Amino acid sequence: MASATSLARRIAPPRLWPFLAIAAILVVGAVLAPLIAPYDPNAQNLLGRLRAPGTEVRGVVYWLGSDELGRDLLSRLIHGARVSLTVAALSVVASGIVGTVLGMIAAWYRGIVGAIIMRLVDIVLSVPAILLAIITVAIMGPGLVNVVVVLAFTRWPRYARVAYGQTLGLASMPYVRLSRFMGGSTLWVLGRHVLPNIVGPIMVVATLEFGLMVLFEAGLSFLGLGVQPPTPSWGSILATGRNYVTTAWWIAVFPGLFLFLLVLTVNVLGDHVRDVVEGRR
Amino acid sequence: MSGFLIKRLAQAAISVFGVSALIFFLQRLTGDPVLLMVPEGATQEAIDQLRATLGFDRPVLVQFGEYLAGVMRFDFGASIVQNVPVLDIIASRLPYTIALAAAALALALGIGVPLGVFMAVRREHWLSRIGMGFVLAGQSLPTFWSGILLILLFAVVLGWLPSSGARQASSVILPAICLSLLSMATFARVARTATLDELAKPYVRAARAKGLPMGRVVTRHVLRNGAIPVISIAALEIANLLSGAVIVETVFAWPGLGLLTIQSIAARDFPIVQAIVLLGAFVSIFLNLAADVLYSVVDPRIRLDGAR
Numbered sequence: 398m399a400s401a402t403s404l405a406r407r408i409a410p411p412r413l414w415p416f417l418a419i420a421a422i423l424v425v426g427a428v429l430a431p432l433i434a435p436y437d438p439n440a441q442n443l444l445g446r447l448r449a450p451g452t453e454v455r456g457v458v459y460w461l462g463s464d465e466l467g468r469d470l471l472s473r474l475i476h477g478a479r480v481s482l483t484v485a486a487l488s489v490v491a492s493g494i495v496g497t498v499l500g501m502i503a504a505w506y507r508g509i510v511g512a513i514i515m516r517l518v519d520i521v522l523s524v525p526a527i528l529l530a531i532i533t534v535a536i537m538g539p540g541l542v543n544v545v546v547v548l549a550f551t552r553w554p555r556y557a558r559v560a561y562g563q564t565l566g567l568a569s570m571p572y573v574r575l576s577r578f579m580g581g582s583t584l585w586v587l588g589r590h591v592l593p594n595i596v597g598p599i600m601v602v603a604t605l606e607f608g609l610m611v612l613f614e615a616g617l618s619f620l621g622l623g624v625q626p627p628t629p630s631w632g633s634i635l636a637t638g639r640n641y642v643t644t645a646w647w648i649a650v651f652p653g654l655f656l657f658l659l660v661l662t663v664n665v666l667g668d669h670v671r672d673v674v675e676g677r678r
Numbered sequence: 679m680s681g682f683l684i685k686r687l688a689q690a691a692i693s694v695f696g697v698s699a700l701i702f703f704l705q706r707l708t709g710d711p712v713l714l715m716v717p718e719g720a721t722q723e724a725i726d727q728l729r730a731t732l733g734f735d736r737p738v739l740v741q742f743g744e745y746l747a748g749v750m751r752f753d754f755g756a757s758i759v760q761n762v763p764v765l766d767i768i769a770s771r772l773p774y775t776i777a778l779a780a781a782a783l784a785l786a787l788g789i790g791v792p793l794g795v796f797m798a799v800r801r802e803h804w805l806s807r808i809g810m811g812f813v814l815a816g817q818s819l820p821t822f823w824s825g826i827l828l829i830l831l832f833a834v835v836l837g838w839l840p841s842s843g844a845r846q847a848s849s850v851i852l853p854a855i856c857l858s859l860l861s862m863a864t865f866a867r868v869a870r871t872a873t874l875d876e877l878a879k880p881y882v883r884a885a886r887a888k889g890l891p892m893g894r895v896v897t898r899h900v901l902r903n904g905a906i907p908v909i910s911i912a913a914l915e916i917a918n919l920l921s922g923a924v925i926v927e928t929v930f931a932w933p934g935l936g937l938l939t940i941q942s943i944a945a946r947d948f949p950i951v952q953a954i955v956l957l958g959a960f961v962s963i964f965l966n967l968a969a970d971v972l973y974s975v976v977d978p979r980i981r982l983d984g985a986r
Contacts, residue, residue, distance in 0.1 A: 516696065517696070519689070519692075519693055519696075520692075520693050520696035520700060523693045523697060523959060523962055523966065524700075524955070524958070524959040524962065525917060525921035525958050525959065525962050527921045527922070527924055527925070528921050528924070528939075528954070528955045528958045528959070529955070531924065531943070531951075531955070532701065532704070532951055532952065532955045533704065535943045535948070535951050536704055536705055608818065612820055615820060615822075616820065616822065616925055619822045619925065620924075620925065620928060620940055621940075621944070622943070635820075635822060635823060636822075639822075639929065642826055642829055642830055642834060642841075643834050646830055646834075649823070649826045649830075650826075650827070650830070653820060653822075653823030653824075653827070654823075656823060657815075657818055657823060660820070661814070661818035664814070664817055664818050665814070
């Protein structure tokens with residue numbers, strides 16, 4: 398039992414508990430949004446426009462205030478968590494898969510294939526990510542699916558670089574060479590022997606990227622290039638709030654606070670994952 | 679040295695070419711570029727006319743050759759909305775972005791580096807604990823939120839500073855603070871790590887043993903040796919500041935290139951968007967190159983290894 402406790406403490410030391418709690422609340426809130434949110438996030442109420450947090454209008458209590466159309470801010474933020482987490486998760490998975498596969502292929506075949514893939518990695522990484530995302534959205538048009546595609550397209554090189562370096566190191570290992578020698582196909586060797594050994598470092602990149610993806614989605618939505626209204630996104634709610642900053646501070650302050658807490662949590666947990674995987678502590 | 683430099687220059691040239699090609703083919707692969715440039719609801723006749731005027735009815739490779747030739751001469755065509763050369767419009771906005779980025783860089787370096795050194799030298803001090811919190815929070819802070827908080831506090835509540843625009847000199851203060859926070863946290867973190875690495879070295883103990891006070895050890899020896907990582911990260915941070923300006927300029931309505939980008943997307947003025955992204959990529963490639971070269975000049979050991 399003692400070893401189980403120490404393992405638990407290594408994986409989740411007490412200083413991380415507050416962050417794990419925040420993560421749990423946000424994830425549960427996002428998954429159960431329709432059940433938890435007190436009101437319909439898109440229900441407008443012209444009598445209840447721009448009400449301060451805690452105001453009650455005809456039996457409707459705006460715990461975090463209401464926006465310019467009288468929609469309940471808390472309900473919109475809970476539903477916004479859904480958008481944030483979904484976009485971030487999908488883009489991390491998409492860019493992770495594309496990047497890992499391309500990185501492994503580049504390291505396995507090397508030569509001209511590897512050179513082309515890795516040059517492409519350098520090229521995409523040389524464009525500032527937010528600019529690349531902005532021009533791609535400008536070309537493709539906004540929307541939830543497009544944002545995921547754009548983020549995946551912008552971020553896959555991060556994974557490709559790590560997968561490339563790791564696979565290169567593993568390709569010369571005796572067991573990998575033996576597996577090939579014994580007739581293992583490329584797909585078998587890469588999937589069965591290489592992939593399980595590079596998952597750790599890839600996961601580290603993925604956790605660190607997750608926070609960035611949340612910020613990117615919110616940033617694009619803030620600029621009007623991301624998820625389109627009336628779908629509630631923290632970024633687009635914030636953009637509205639900017640216009641009412643003198644009269645209704647809560648519209649801008651609360652989505653930003655949620656966003657900050659989510660990204661901070663992801664970053665703290667991501668740092669911890671990196672420490673555990675890299676064997677520190 | 680020259681071999682390393684030539685190799686790095688060749689890499690940068692390939693990147694410049696690659697980015698130009700990437701942006702060009704991104705447009706062609708994902709749809710009709712002319713549709714990006716006409717107002718919504720334009721007639722087929724108007725679309726065809728614009729297509730012919732802009733030369734989009736010719737073979738793609740011919741277009742690509744002309745586009746590349748244009749990019750090499752920094753000729754990005756004319757704005758569709760204003761019918762003025764794109765470069766002229768960019769030139770009129772560029773000074774604002776440079777001023778904003780320069781002010782943010784000065785703030786980030788001026789506060790971040792001393793903070794980082796202090797956090798390394800006085801690890802248990804209460805200020806160091808706050809500093810570590812700031813480093814952590816700074817990386818998670820969305821600039822479009824911190825910007826609004828700054829406006830709320832200093833413009834709305836206190837009324838000390840203008841909330842947006844660029845009409846007076848003091849207008850730059852809030853956007854510069856907002857833009858600098860992330861870089862400031864980065865500089866503090868890098869300066870702290872670099873200083874800690876240096877403090878652990880034997881020469882520091884030797885200097886202390888011969889009776890040199892800690893303050894002098896730090897200013898005379900540690901700072902000089904610890905400067906290398908800070909210098910090299912500074913070049914990369916300039917690139918981050920320039921791209922971060924897109925959002926910060928939008929929050930504060932600061933009339934630089936970032937706001938121009940967003941306005942041009944809204945106005946469907948695609949040549950401007952394309953030119954800004956290309957220029958941003960070129961600057962970023964150049965700064966990366968500069969960082970590598972600078973690194974090898976400051977630390978000769980890197981030269982011997984050839985590439986990174």
